[in-house]
Amino acid sequence: MARIALSAAKLAVEQGLVATTVDRIAEDARVSRATFFRYFPSKECAVADGLTRPFLDPVIDALARQPSHLPAIEAILAAFDEAACTQTREAAELTRASATLSAWTLSHHQRYEQTIADLITPRLTETDAGPRLIAALVMAAVRLSVEDWLDQGGPLPQHLHRTLRSAACRQ
Amino acid sequence: MARIALSAAKLAVEQGLVATTVDRIAEDARVSRATFFRYFPSKECAVADGLTRPFLDPVIDALARQPSHLPAIEAILAAFDEAACTQTREAAELTRASATLSAWTLSHHQRYEQTIADLITPRLTETDAGPRLIAALVMAAVRLSVEDWLDQGGPLPQHLHRTLRSAACRQ
DNA sequence: GCCTAAAATGAGACTATGTCTCGTAGTGAA
């Protein structure tokens, strides 16, 4: 599953989204065409998955490893700091160039949002907002940071840190 | 354009997403197949657009009509209160049943997010977060409210009000 | 180690989606 997504993303970055057919992806991942569609409902879903994983999976891992006494916001900030943001400009620009790819990327973000919500639930106090709302705010910050990063340049971690801080200090 | 989207949504609600082909949509909207694809990159994009418009366009209109002295959060709350939330359960459940439809709906939400950001920019003070972050929080609240509404029942406006308040009181 | 049930995969046919090119019809300005 992950192998298929990573093949899809690799080919899409190398040759463009249009030139990357499902047959080529399946061949590269050493599965049949039928198996591809058993795991992904569309070509763009697989590409978006493969582009998103290397960026956000490390963040989730880091978040899960944070000491349990840390409040939610602090744990999230630490997780993003620890995970070296390996997002490439090529990947981000490829995503932005296709409406379909953008839509599927948002869909995957929603999955990460749910994961983050689950991970921070035990860290929340009475006065905090609901976990899903906070997680949605985090993913929105990620999305806006990548946008700013593409438009204005500079290091992505700096954009991330600033936007997350701006979201967090509203506690 | 809007006519095509509304035809697509109508047919999808009536006969299901799979049974609704692009040819039927184009026929219903009295345009050719080629014209359909000139306005929408995919069938699901059109259906999602048609399902989203009747729900969120009135909110945008109401927000634009709010007196300019109102702070952003108050204007948003008032806009959602004024616009009778005409979202139907059928539409929401159709959206949730298809991953592709959900993805495109998120994409349209992002468009509304940008519109909201533009409308509240003049209402923001120094201490507020950026307009896009606030707008993202609003759309996240909408999404989570619809989710709760489907799962737990009760009137949608009530869910909306509660979630938006929860997001707003973190100012 | 072998057998069986269940799950995962592959092969291939089939329909619908999405792209492209080109010809035609409106629309507005000089």
Next chain:
DNA sequence: TTCACTACGAGACATAGTCTCATTTTAGGC
């Protein structure tokens, strides 16, 4: 009217996405 421009339609085409069934792989009891 004429010209340029834009929107639309027709139809061919490649590929996406679905379906069915045969085959392989896997897991677990004996």
